[in-house]
Each structure stands twice: as structure tokens, then as C-alpha cells.
Amino acid sequence: MDALLVTHSVGHGAAGDLDVSLRMLKYVAANPETPRLVRVYQPEPTVAFSRRESLLPGFPAAVSAAASHGFTPVIRPAGGRAVAYDESCLVVDLVNVEDGAYGGLDNEAHFKTVGNQFADVLRELGVDARVGPVPGEYCPGTYSVNARGQVKLVGTAQRVTRGARLMSASIPVAETGALIDVLVAVNRELDFAWNERTFGSVLSETSGMTAGDVTDSIVRAFAGHRSGEIQYHVLANRLES
Template identity: 50%
Template structure:
């Protein structure tokens, strides 16, 4: 396993913005490429990607084995959302240009704390959203889609941010999707896809930053979220003693 260069880990991450291609799969492939490059780099440097995704339903690899997956893929396409297999764990999630996907890739070793990365990322998004005026909290709300202990919600009622991880030899991916603008089209496709796969959820738990009364463009809100995560990522990116 590559040793982690702590001076590289502590440096300001490289920030990459925007999509790299014309399909949802190409964006997944770009993050995978960056993850593989980090695995073999002699001096890995943290990299942060932020982009407004094309309409996508990102399924987990586990879900691709479920009965009804092929039908769920067709359902997603019928809504105008491209089905892809996500790199991290969790359940199916839908996002589109009303959202931002943030991928933070950091050097990793076997000594790094998995839970700590979730905690730091969730706290960062919570605090950034609070600074924007949202009553943001960490934790799953009952009935949320892709439920997780480190989701970020508003008012303890609606989910705003989903966070997932993937750790491979020498590298870690922490990925988050945040609904910034209108959530209704996303709510509809998740509802239909989950119904096909027999997954329970409450559509009322699907929220957005805009619905919480936060002004500002998708670009401005993305800037705030990126700046926050770029600042705090070293809180987990160092080996434990």
C-alpha cells in the first residue's frame, strides 16, 4: 500500500468544477479515473469535484442485483433520468441540474477512520447550510430516501444532503448530493423507482435548499459548500496515531 504523504494531505485540495462529458456515465467514470490515479500517485493531493449533474438515477451495485432492477432502469429513463451504478454505497438517489454533486477524493491508508470522514463531512454541510439560514441538522429523518445516519436534514423533517463513501487501496471518496432548487421532478422519479424495487420511503421527506427559503443561485450555493468542505477535509485525512 502506498504511504500517505502528510504534507500533500494537508495541502489545499485541487478544485475541479463542471461536467466532463455529455452523459451521466461519463461523470461517474471521471470520478473513478481520479480515484484510480490517486491510488498510484507517489504524492497524492486531495481533489474536490463539484458539478451540476445531468438527470440521473444512481443505483447501488447491490440494487442492480434486486428483482425489478431492469424495470427500475426503464422507469428512470421514462422520466428522462439516466440510470447509472454509483461508486459508493447506499440506496438509489436521483439528481439533476437543480442539484450539486460534490466528490472529495483524499489519500487514505488502513489507519484512517471511516466514521470520522462521515462525521466531518456531515458537520461541514450542516454548518454551511446554517450559515445560509437553514435550520440544518445531522441525522436521518423517518422515511427518507437512501437513509443514512449522516444525512443532513432541515428542521428534522426533510432530507437535503446525502453522503456516501468508498474506500479503496490508498484513496478515499466522500461523495455528496445536495438538492439546491426544485425537488418535485426528483421526488416523482424516486417514488416510482422505489415502488418498483419494493423500497419504502416517504416522499414528503424529499427537501431542497430553495424550499428552506435560502436565496442565491445554484452556482453561489455551490461555492459556499465547496469552500466549506475544502477547509475541513484535513480533519479526517490524517492517519490515526
């Protein structure tokens, strides 16, 4: 599949970086001839809540808990439960033209396909990667990617609009201590039970690998046949024209 790698897309703040994802979605919906847009970046410390969570009684306290741990609370465009990420993680956005029906098996098929693609990438890096949930994982999902069936490594979420689909994934690559601490505090306020021992990272499952190796492997897997690269400010100018 042809793809455009979106570069220089960070530095807009936690909420602004999520807005970039929505702008990419809008651009593809309006320009169906666009190849897949692929964005891989290291985010600022963020706790991304779902809109459903924002309606819960414990949400204000959860927002305060995130902020007190140095993480900016935001509402993310896709579904799921609260996810924490920072510079030790990678966020991957995949935006495709969407010409199928909304919801149902079509959405399930996309989750399964992308989950298997991430598992393939991690296996090539030496991880015993599998597709499926880990009991007690944060933001549980049928097509989470785990290691050894014991720790979650990749969580995915998606948003579909008329004409385009955004699939977003968060991947802890290195240190997890700060991420676990903030999720413990946030999920306590939201009254969500989870097992912090299920929170894993890629480098803890490999030997001789670096964060750069992980990034390069993901870019090759999802944008390896790319027709080129586009800097985000160029894409933004096209959106505004």
C-alpha cells in the same frame, strides 16, 4: 487542508460523469502526494443505483421507470440506495489520500466529519441544518444532513480503495418535483418504502439565496485553502501517461 479544485469535468454523459469520480480515485491512489481533489458539478438527469440494488428482482423494472421519466439509470461506485439528481442539484466529490484501515469506525468517522461540514455550510446559508436521518427518507443514512429534522438535504456515500477514499454527496438545490416523481416510481419497483415529503431542497429552506451562492459556499468550505485548480482533461492525460 490543501485541495485541488477539479474543473471542466462534466459533459461525459451520466455514466461518464461517474467514471470521472473513479478516475480521480485512481489518480490519488497512485499519487499519494496529491492534495485533496474537490469536484463540484451540476449533473445530467440520473438515477444512480447501488450494485446491491442491481441484484434485486425489481431492478429491470426500476431501470425502465427511471428511463421513462427522462433519467439515465447508472450503477454508482459507492453504496447506499437509489439516488436521483439532475441540473437542479449539486454533486460533490471529495477524494483524499487514504492511509488508514479499511471499514469499521474509520469509515464512520469520515461520514460524520463530512456530514458536519455540510451542515456547517448550510447553517451559514441560513438553513436549520442538522446531522442525522429523517424517518422515511430516501437512501437512508446515519449521517444524512437534514433541515429542521424534517427533510433530507444531503446524502453521502463513499468508496475506499487501497491508497484513496472517495466521498460523494448529492444535494438538491432547487426544484424537486421531477426528482420526487422518479424516486416514487423507482422505489415502487424496488419495493422500498419511503416518504416523499422528506425530500427537501436548500433553496426552499432559505431566503434571498441563489444556486450560485450555494455552489460558492460549498467550494469555499471544501476547497477554500486550495493550492490551485486543475482541468479534468489535464488530470486525465496524467492518468493515461
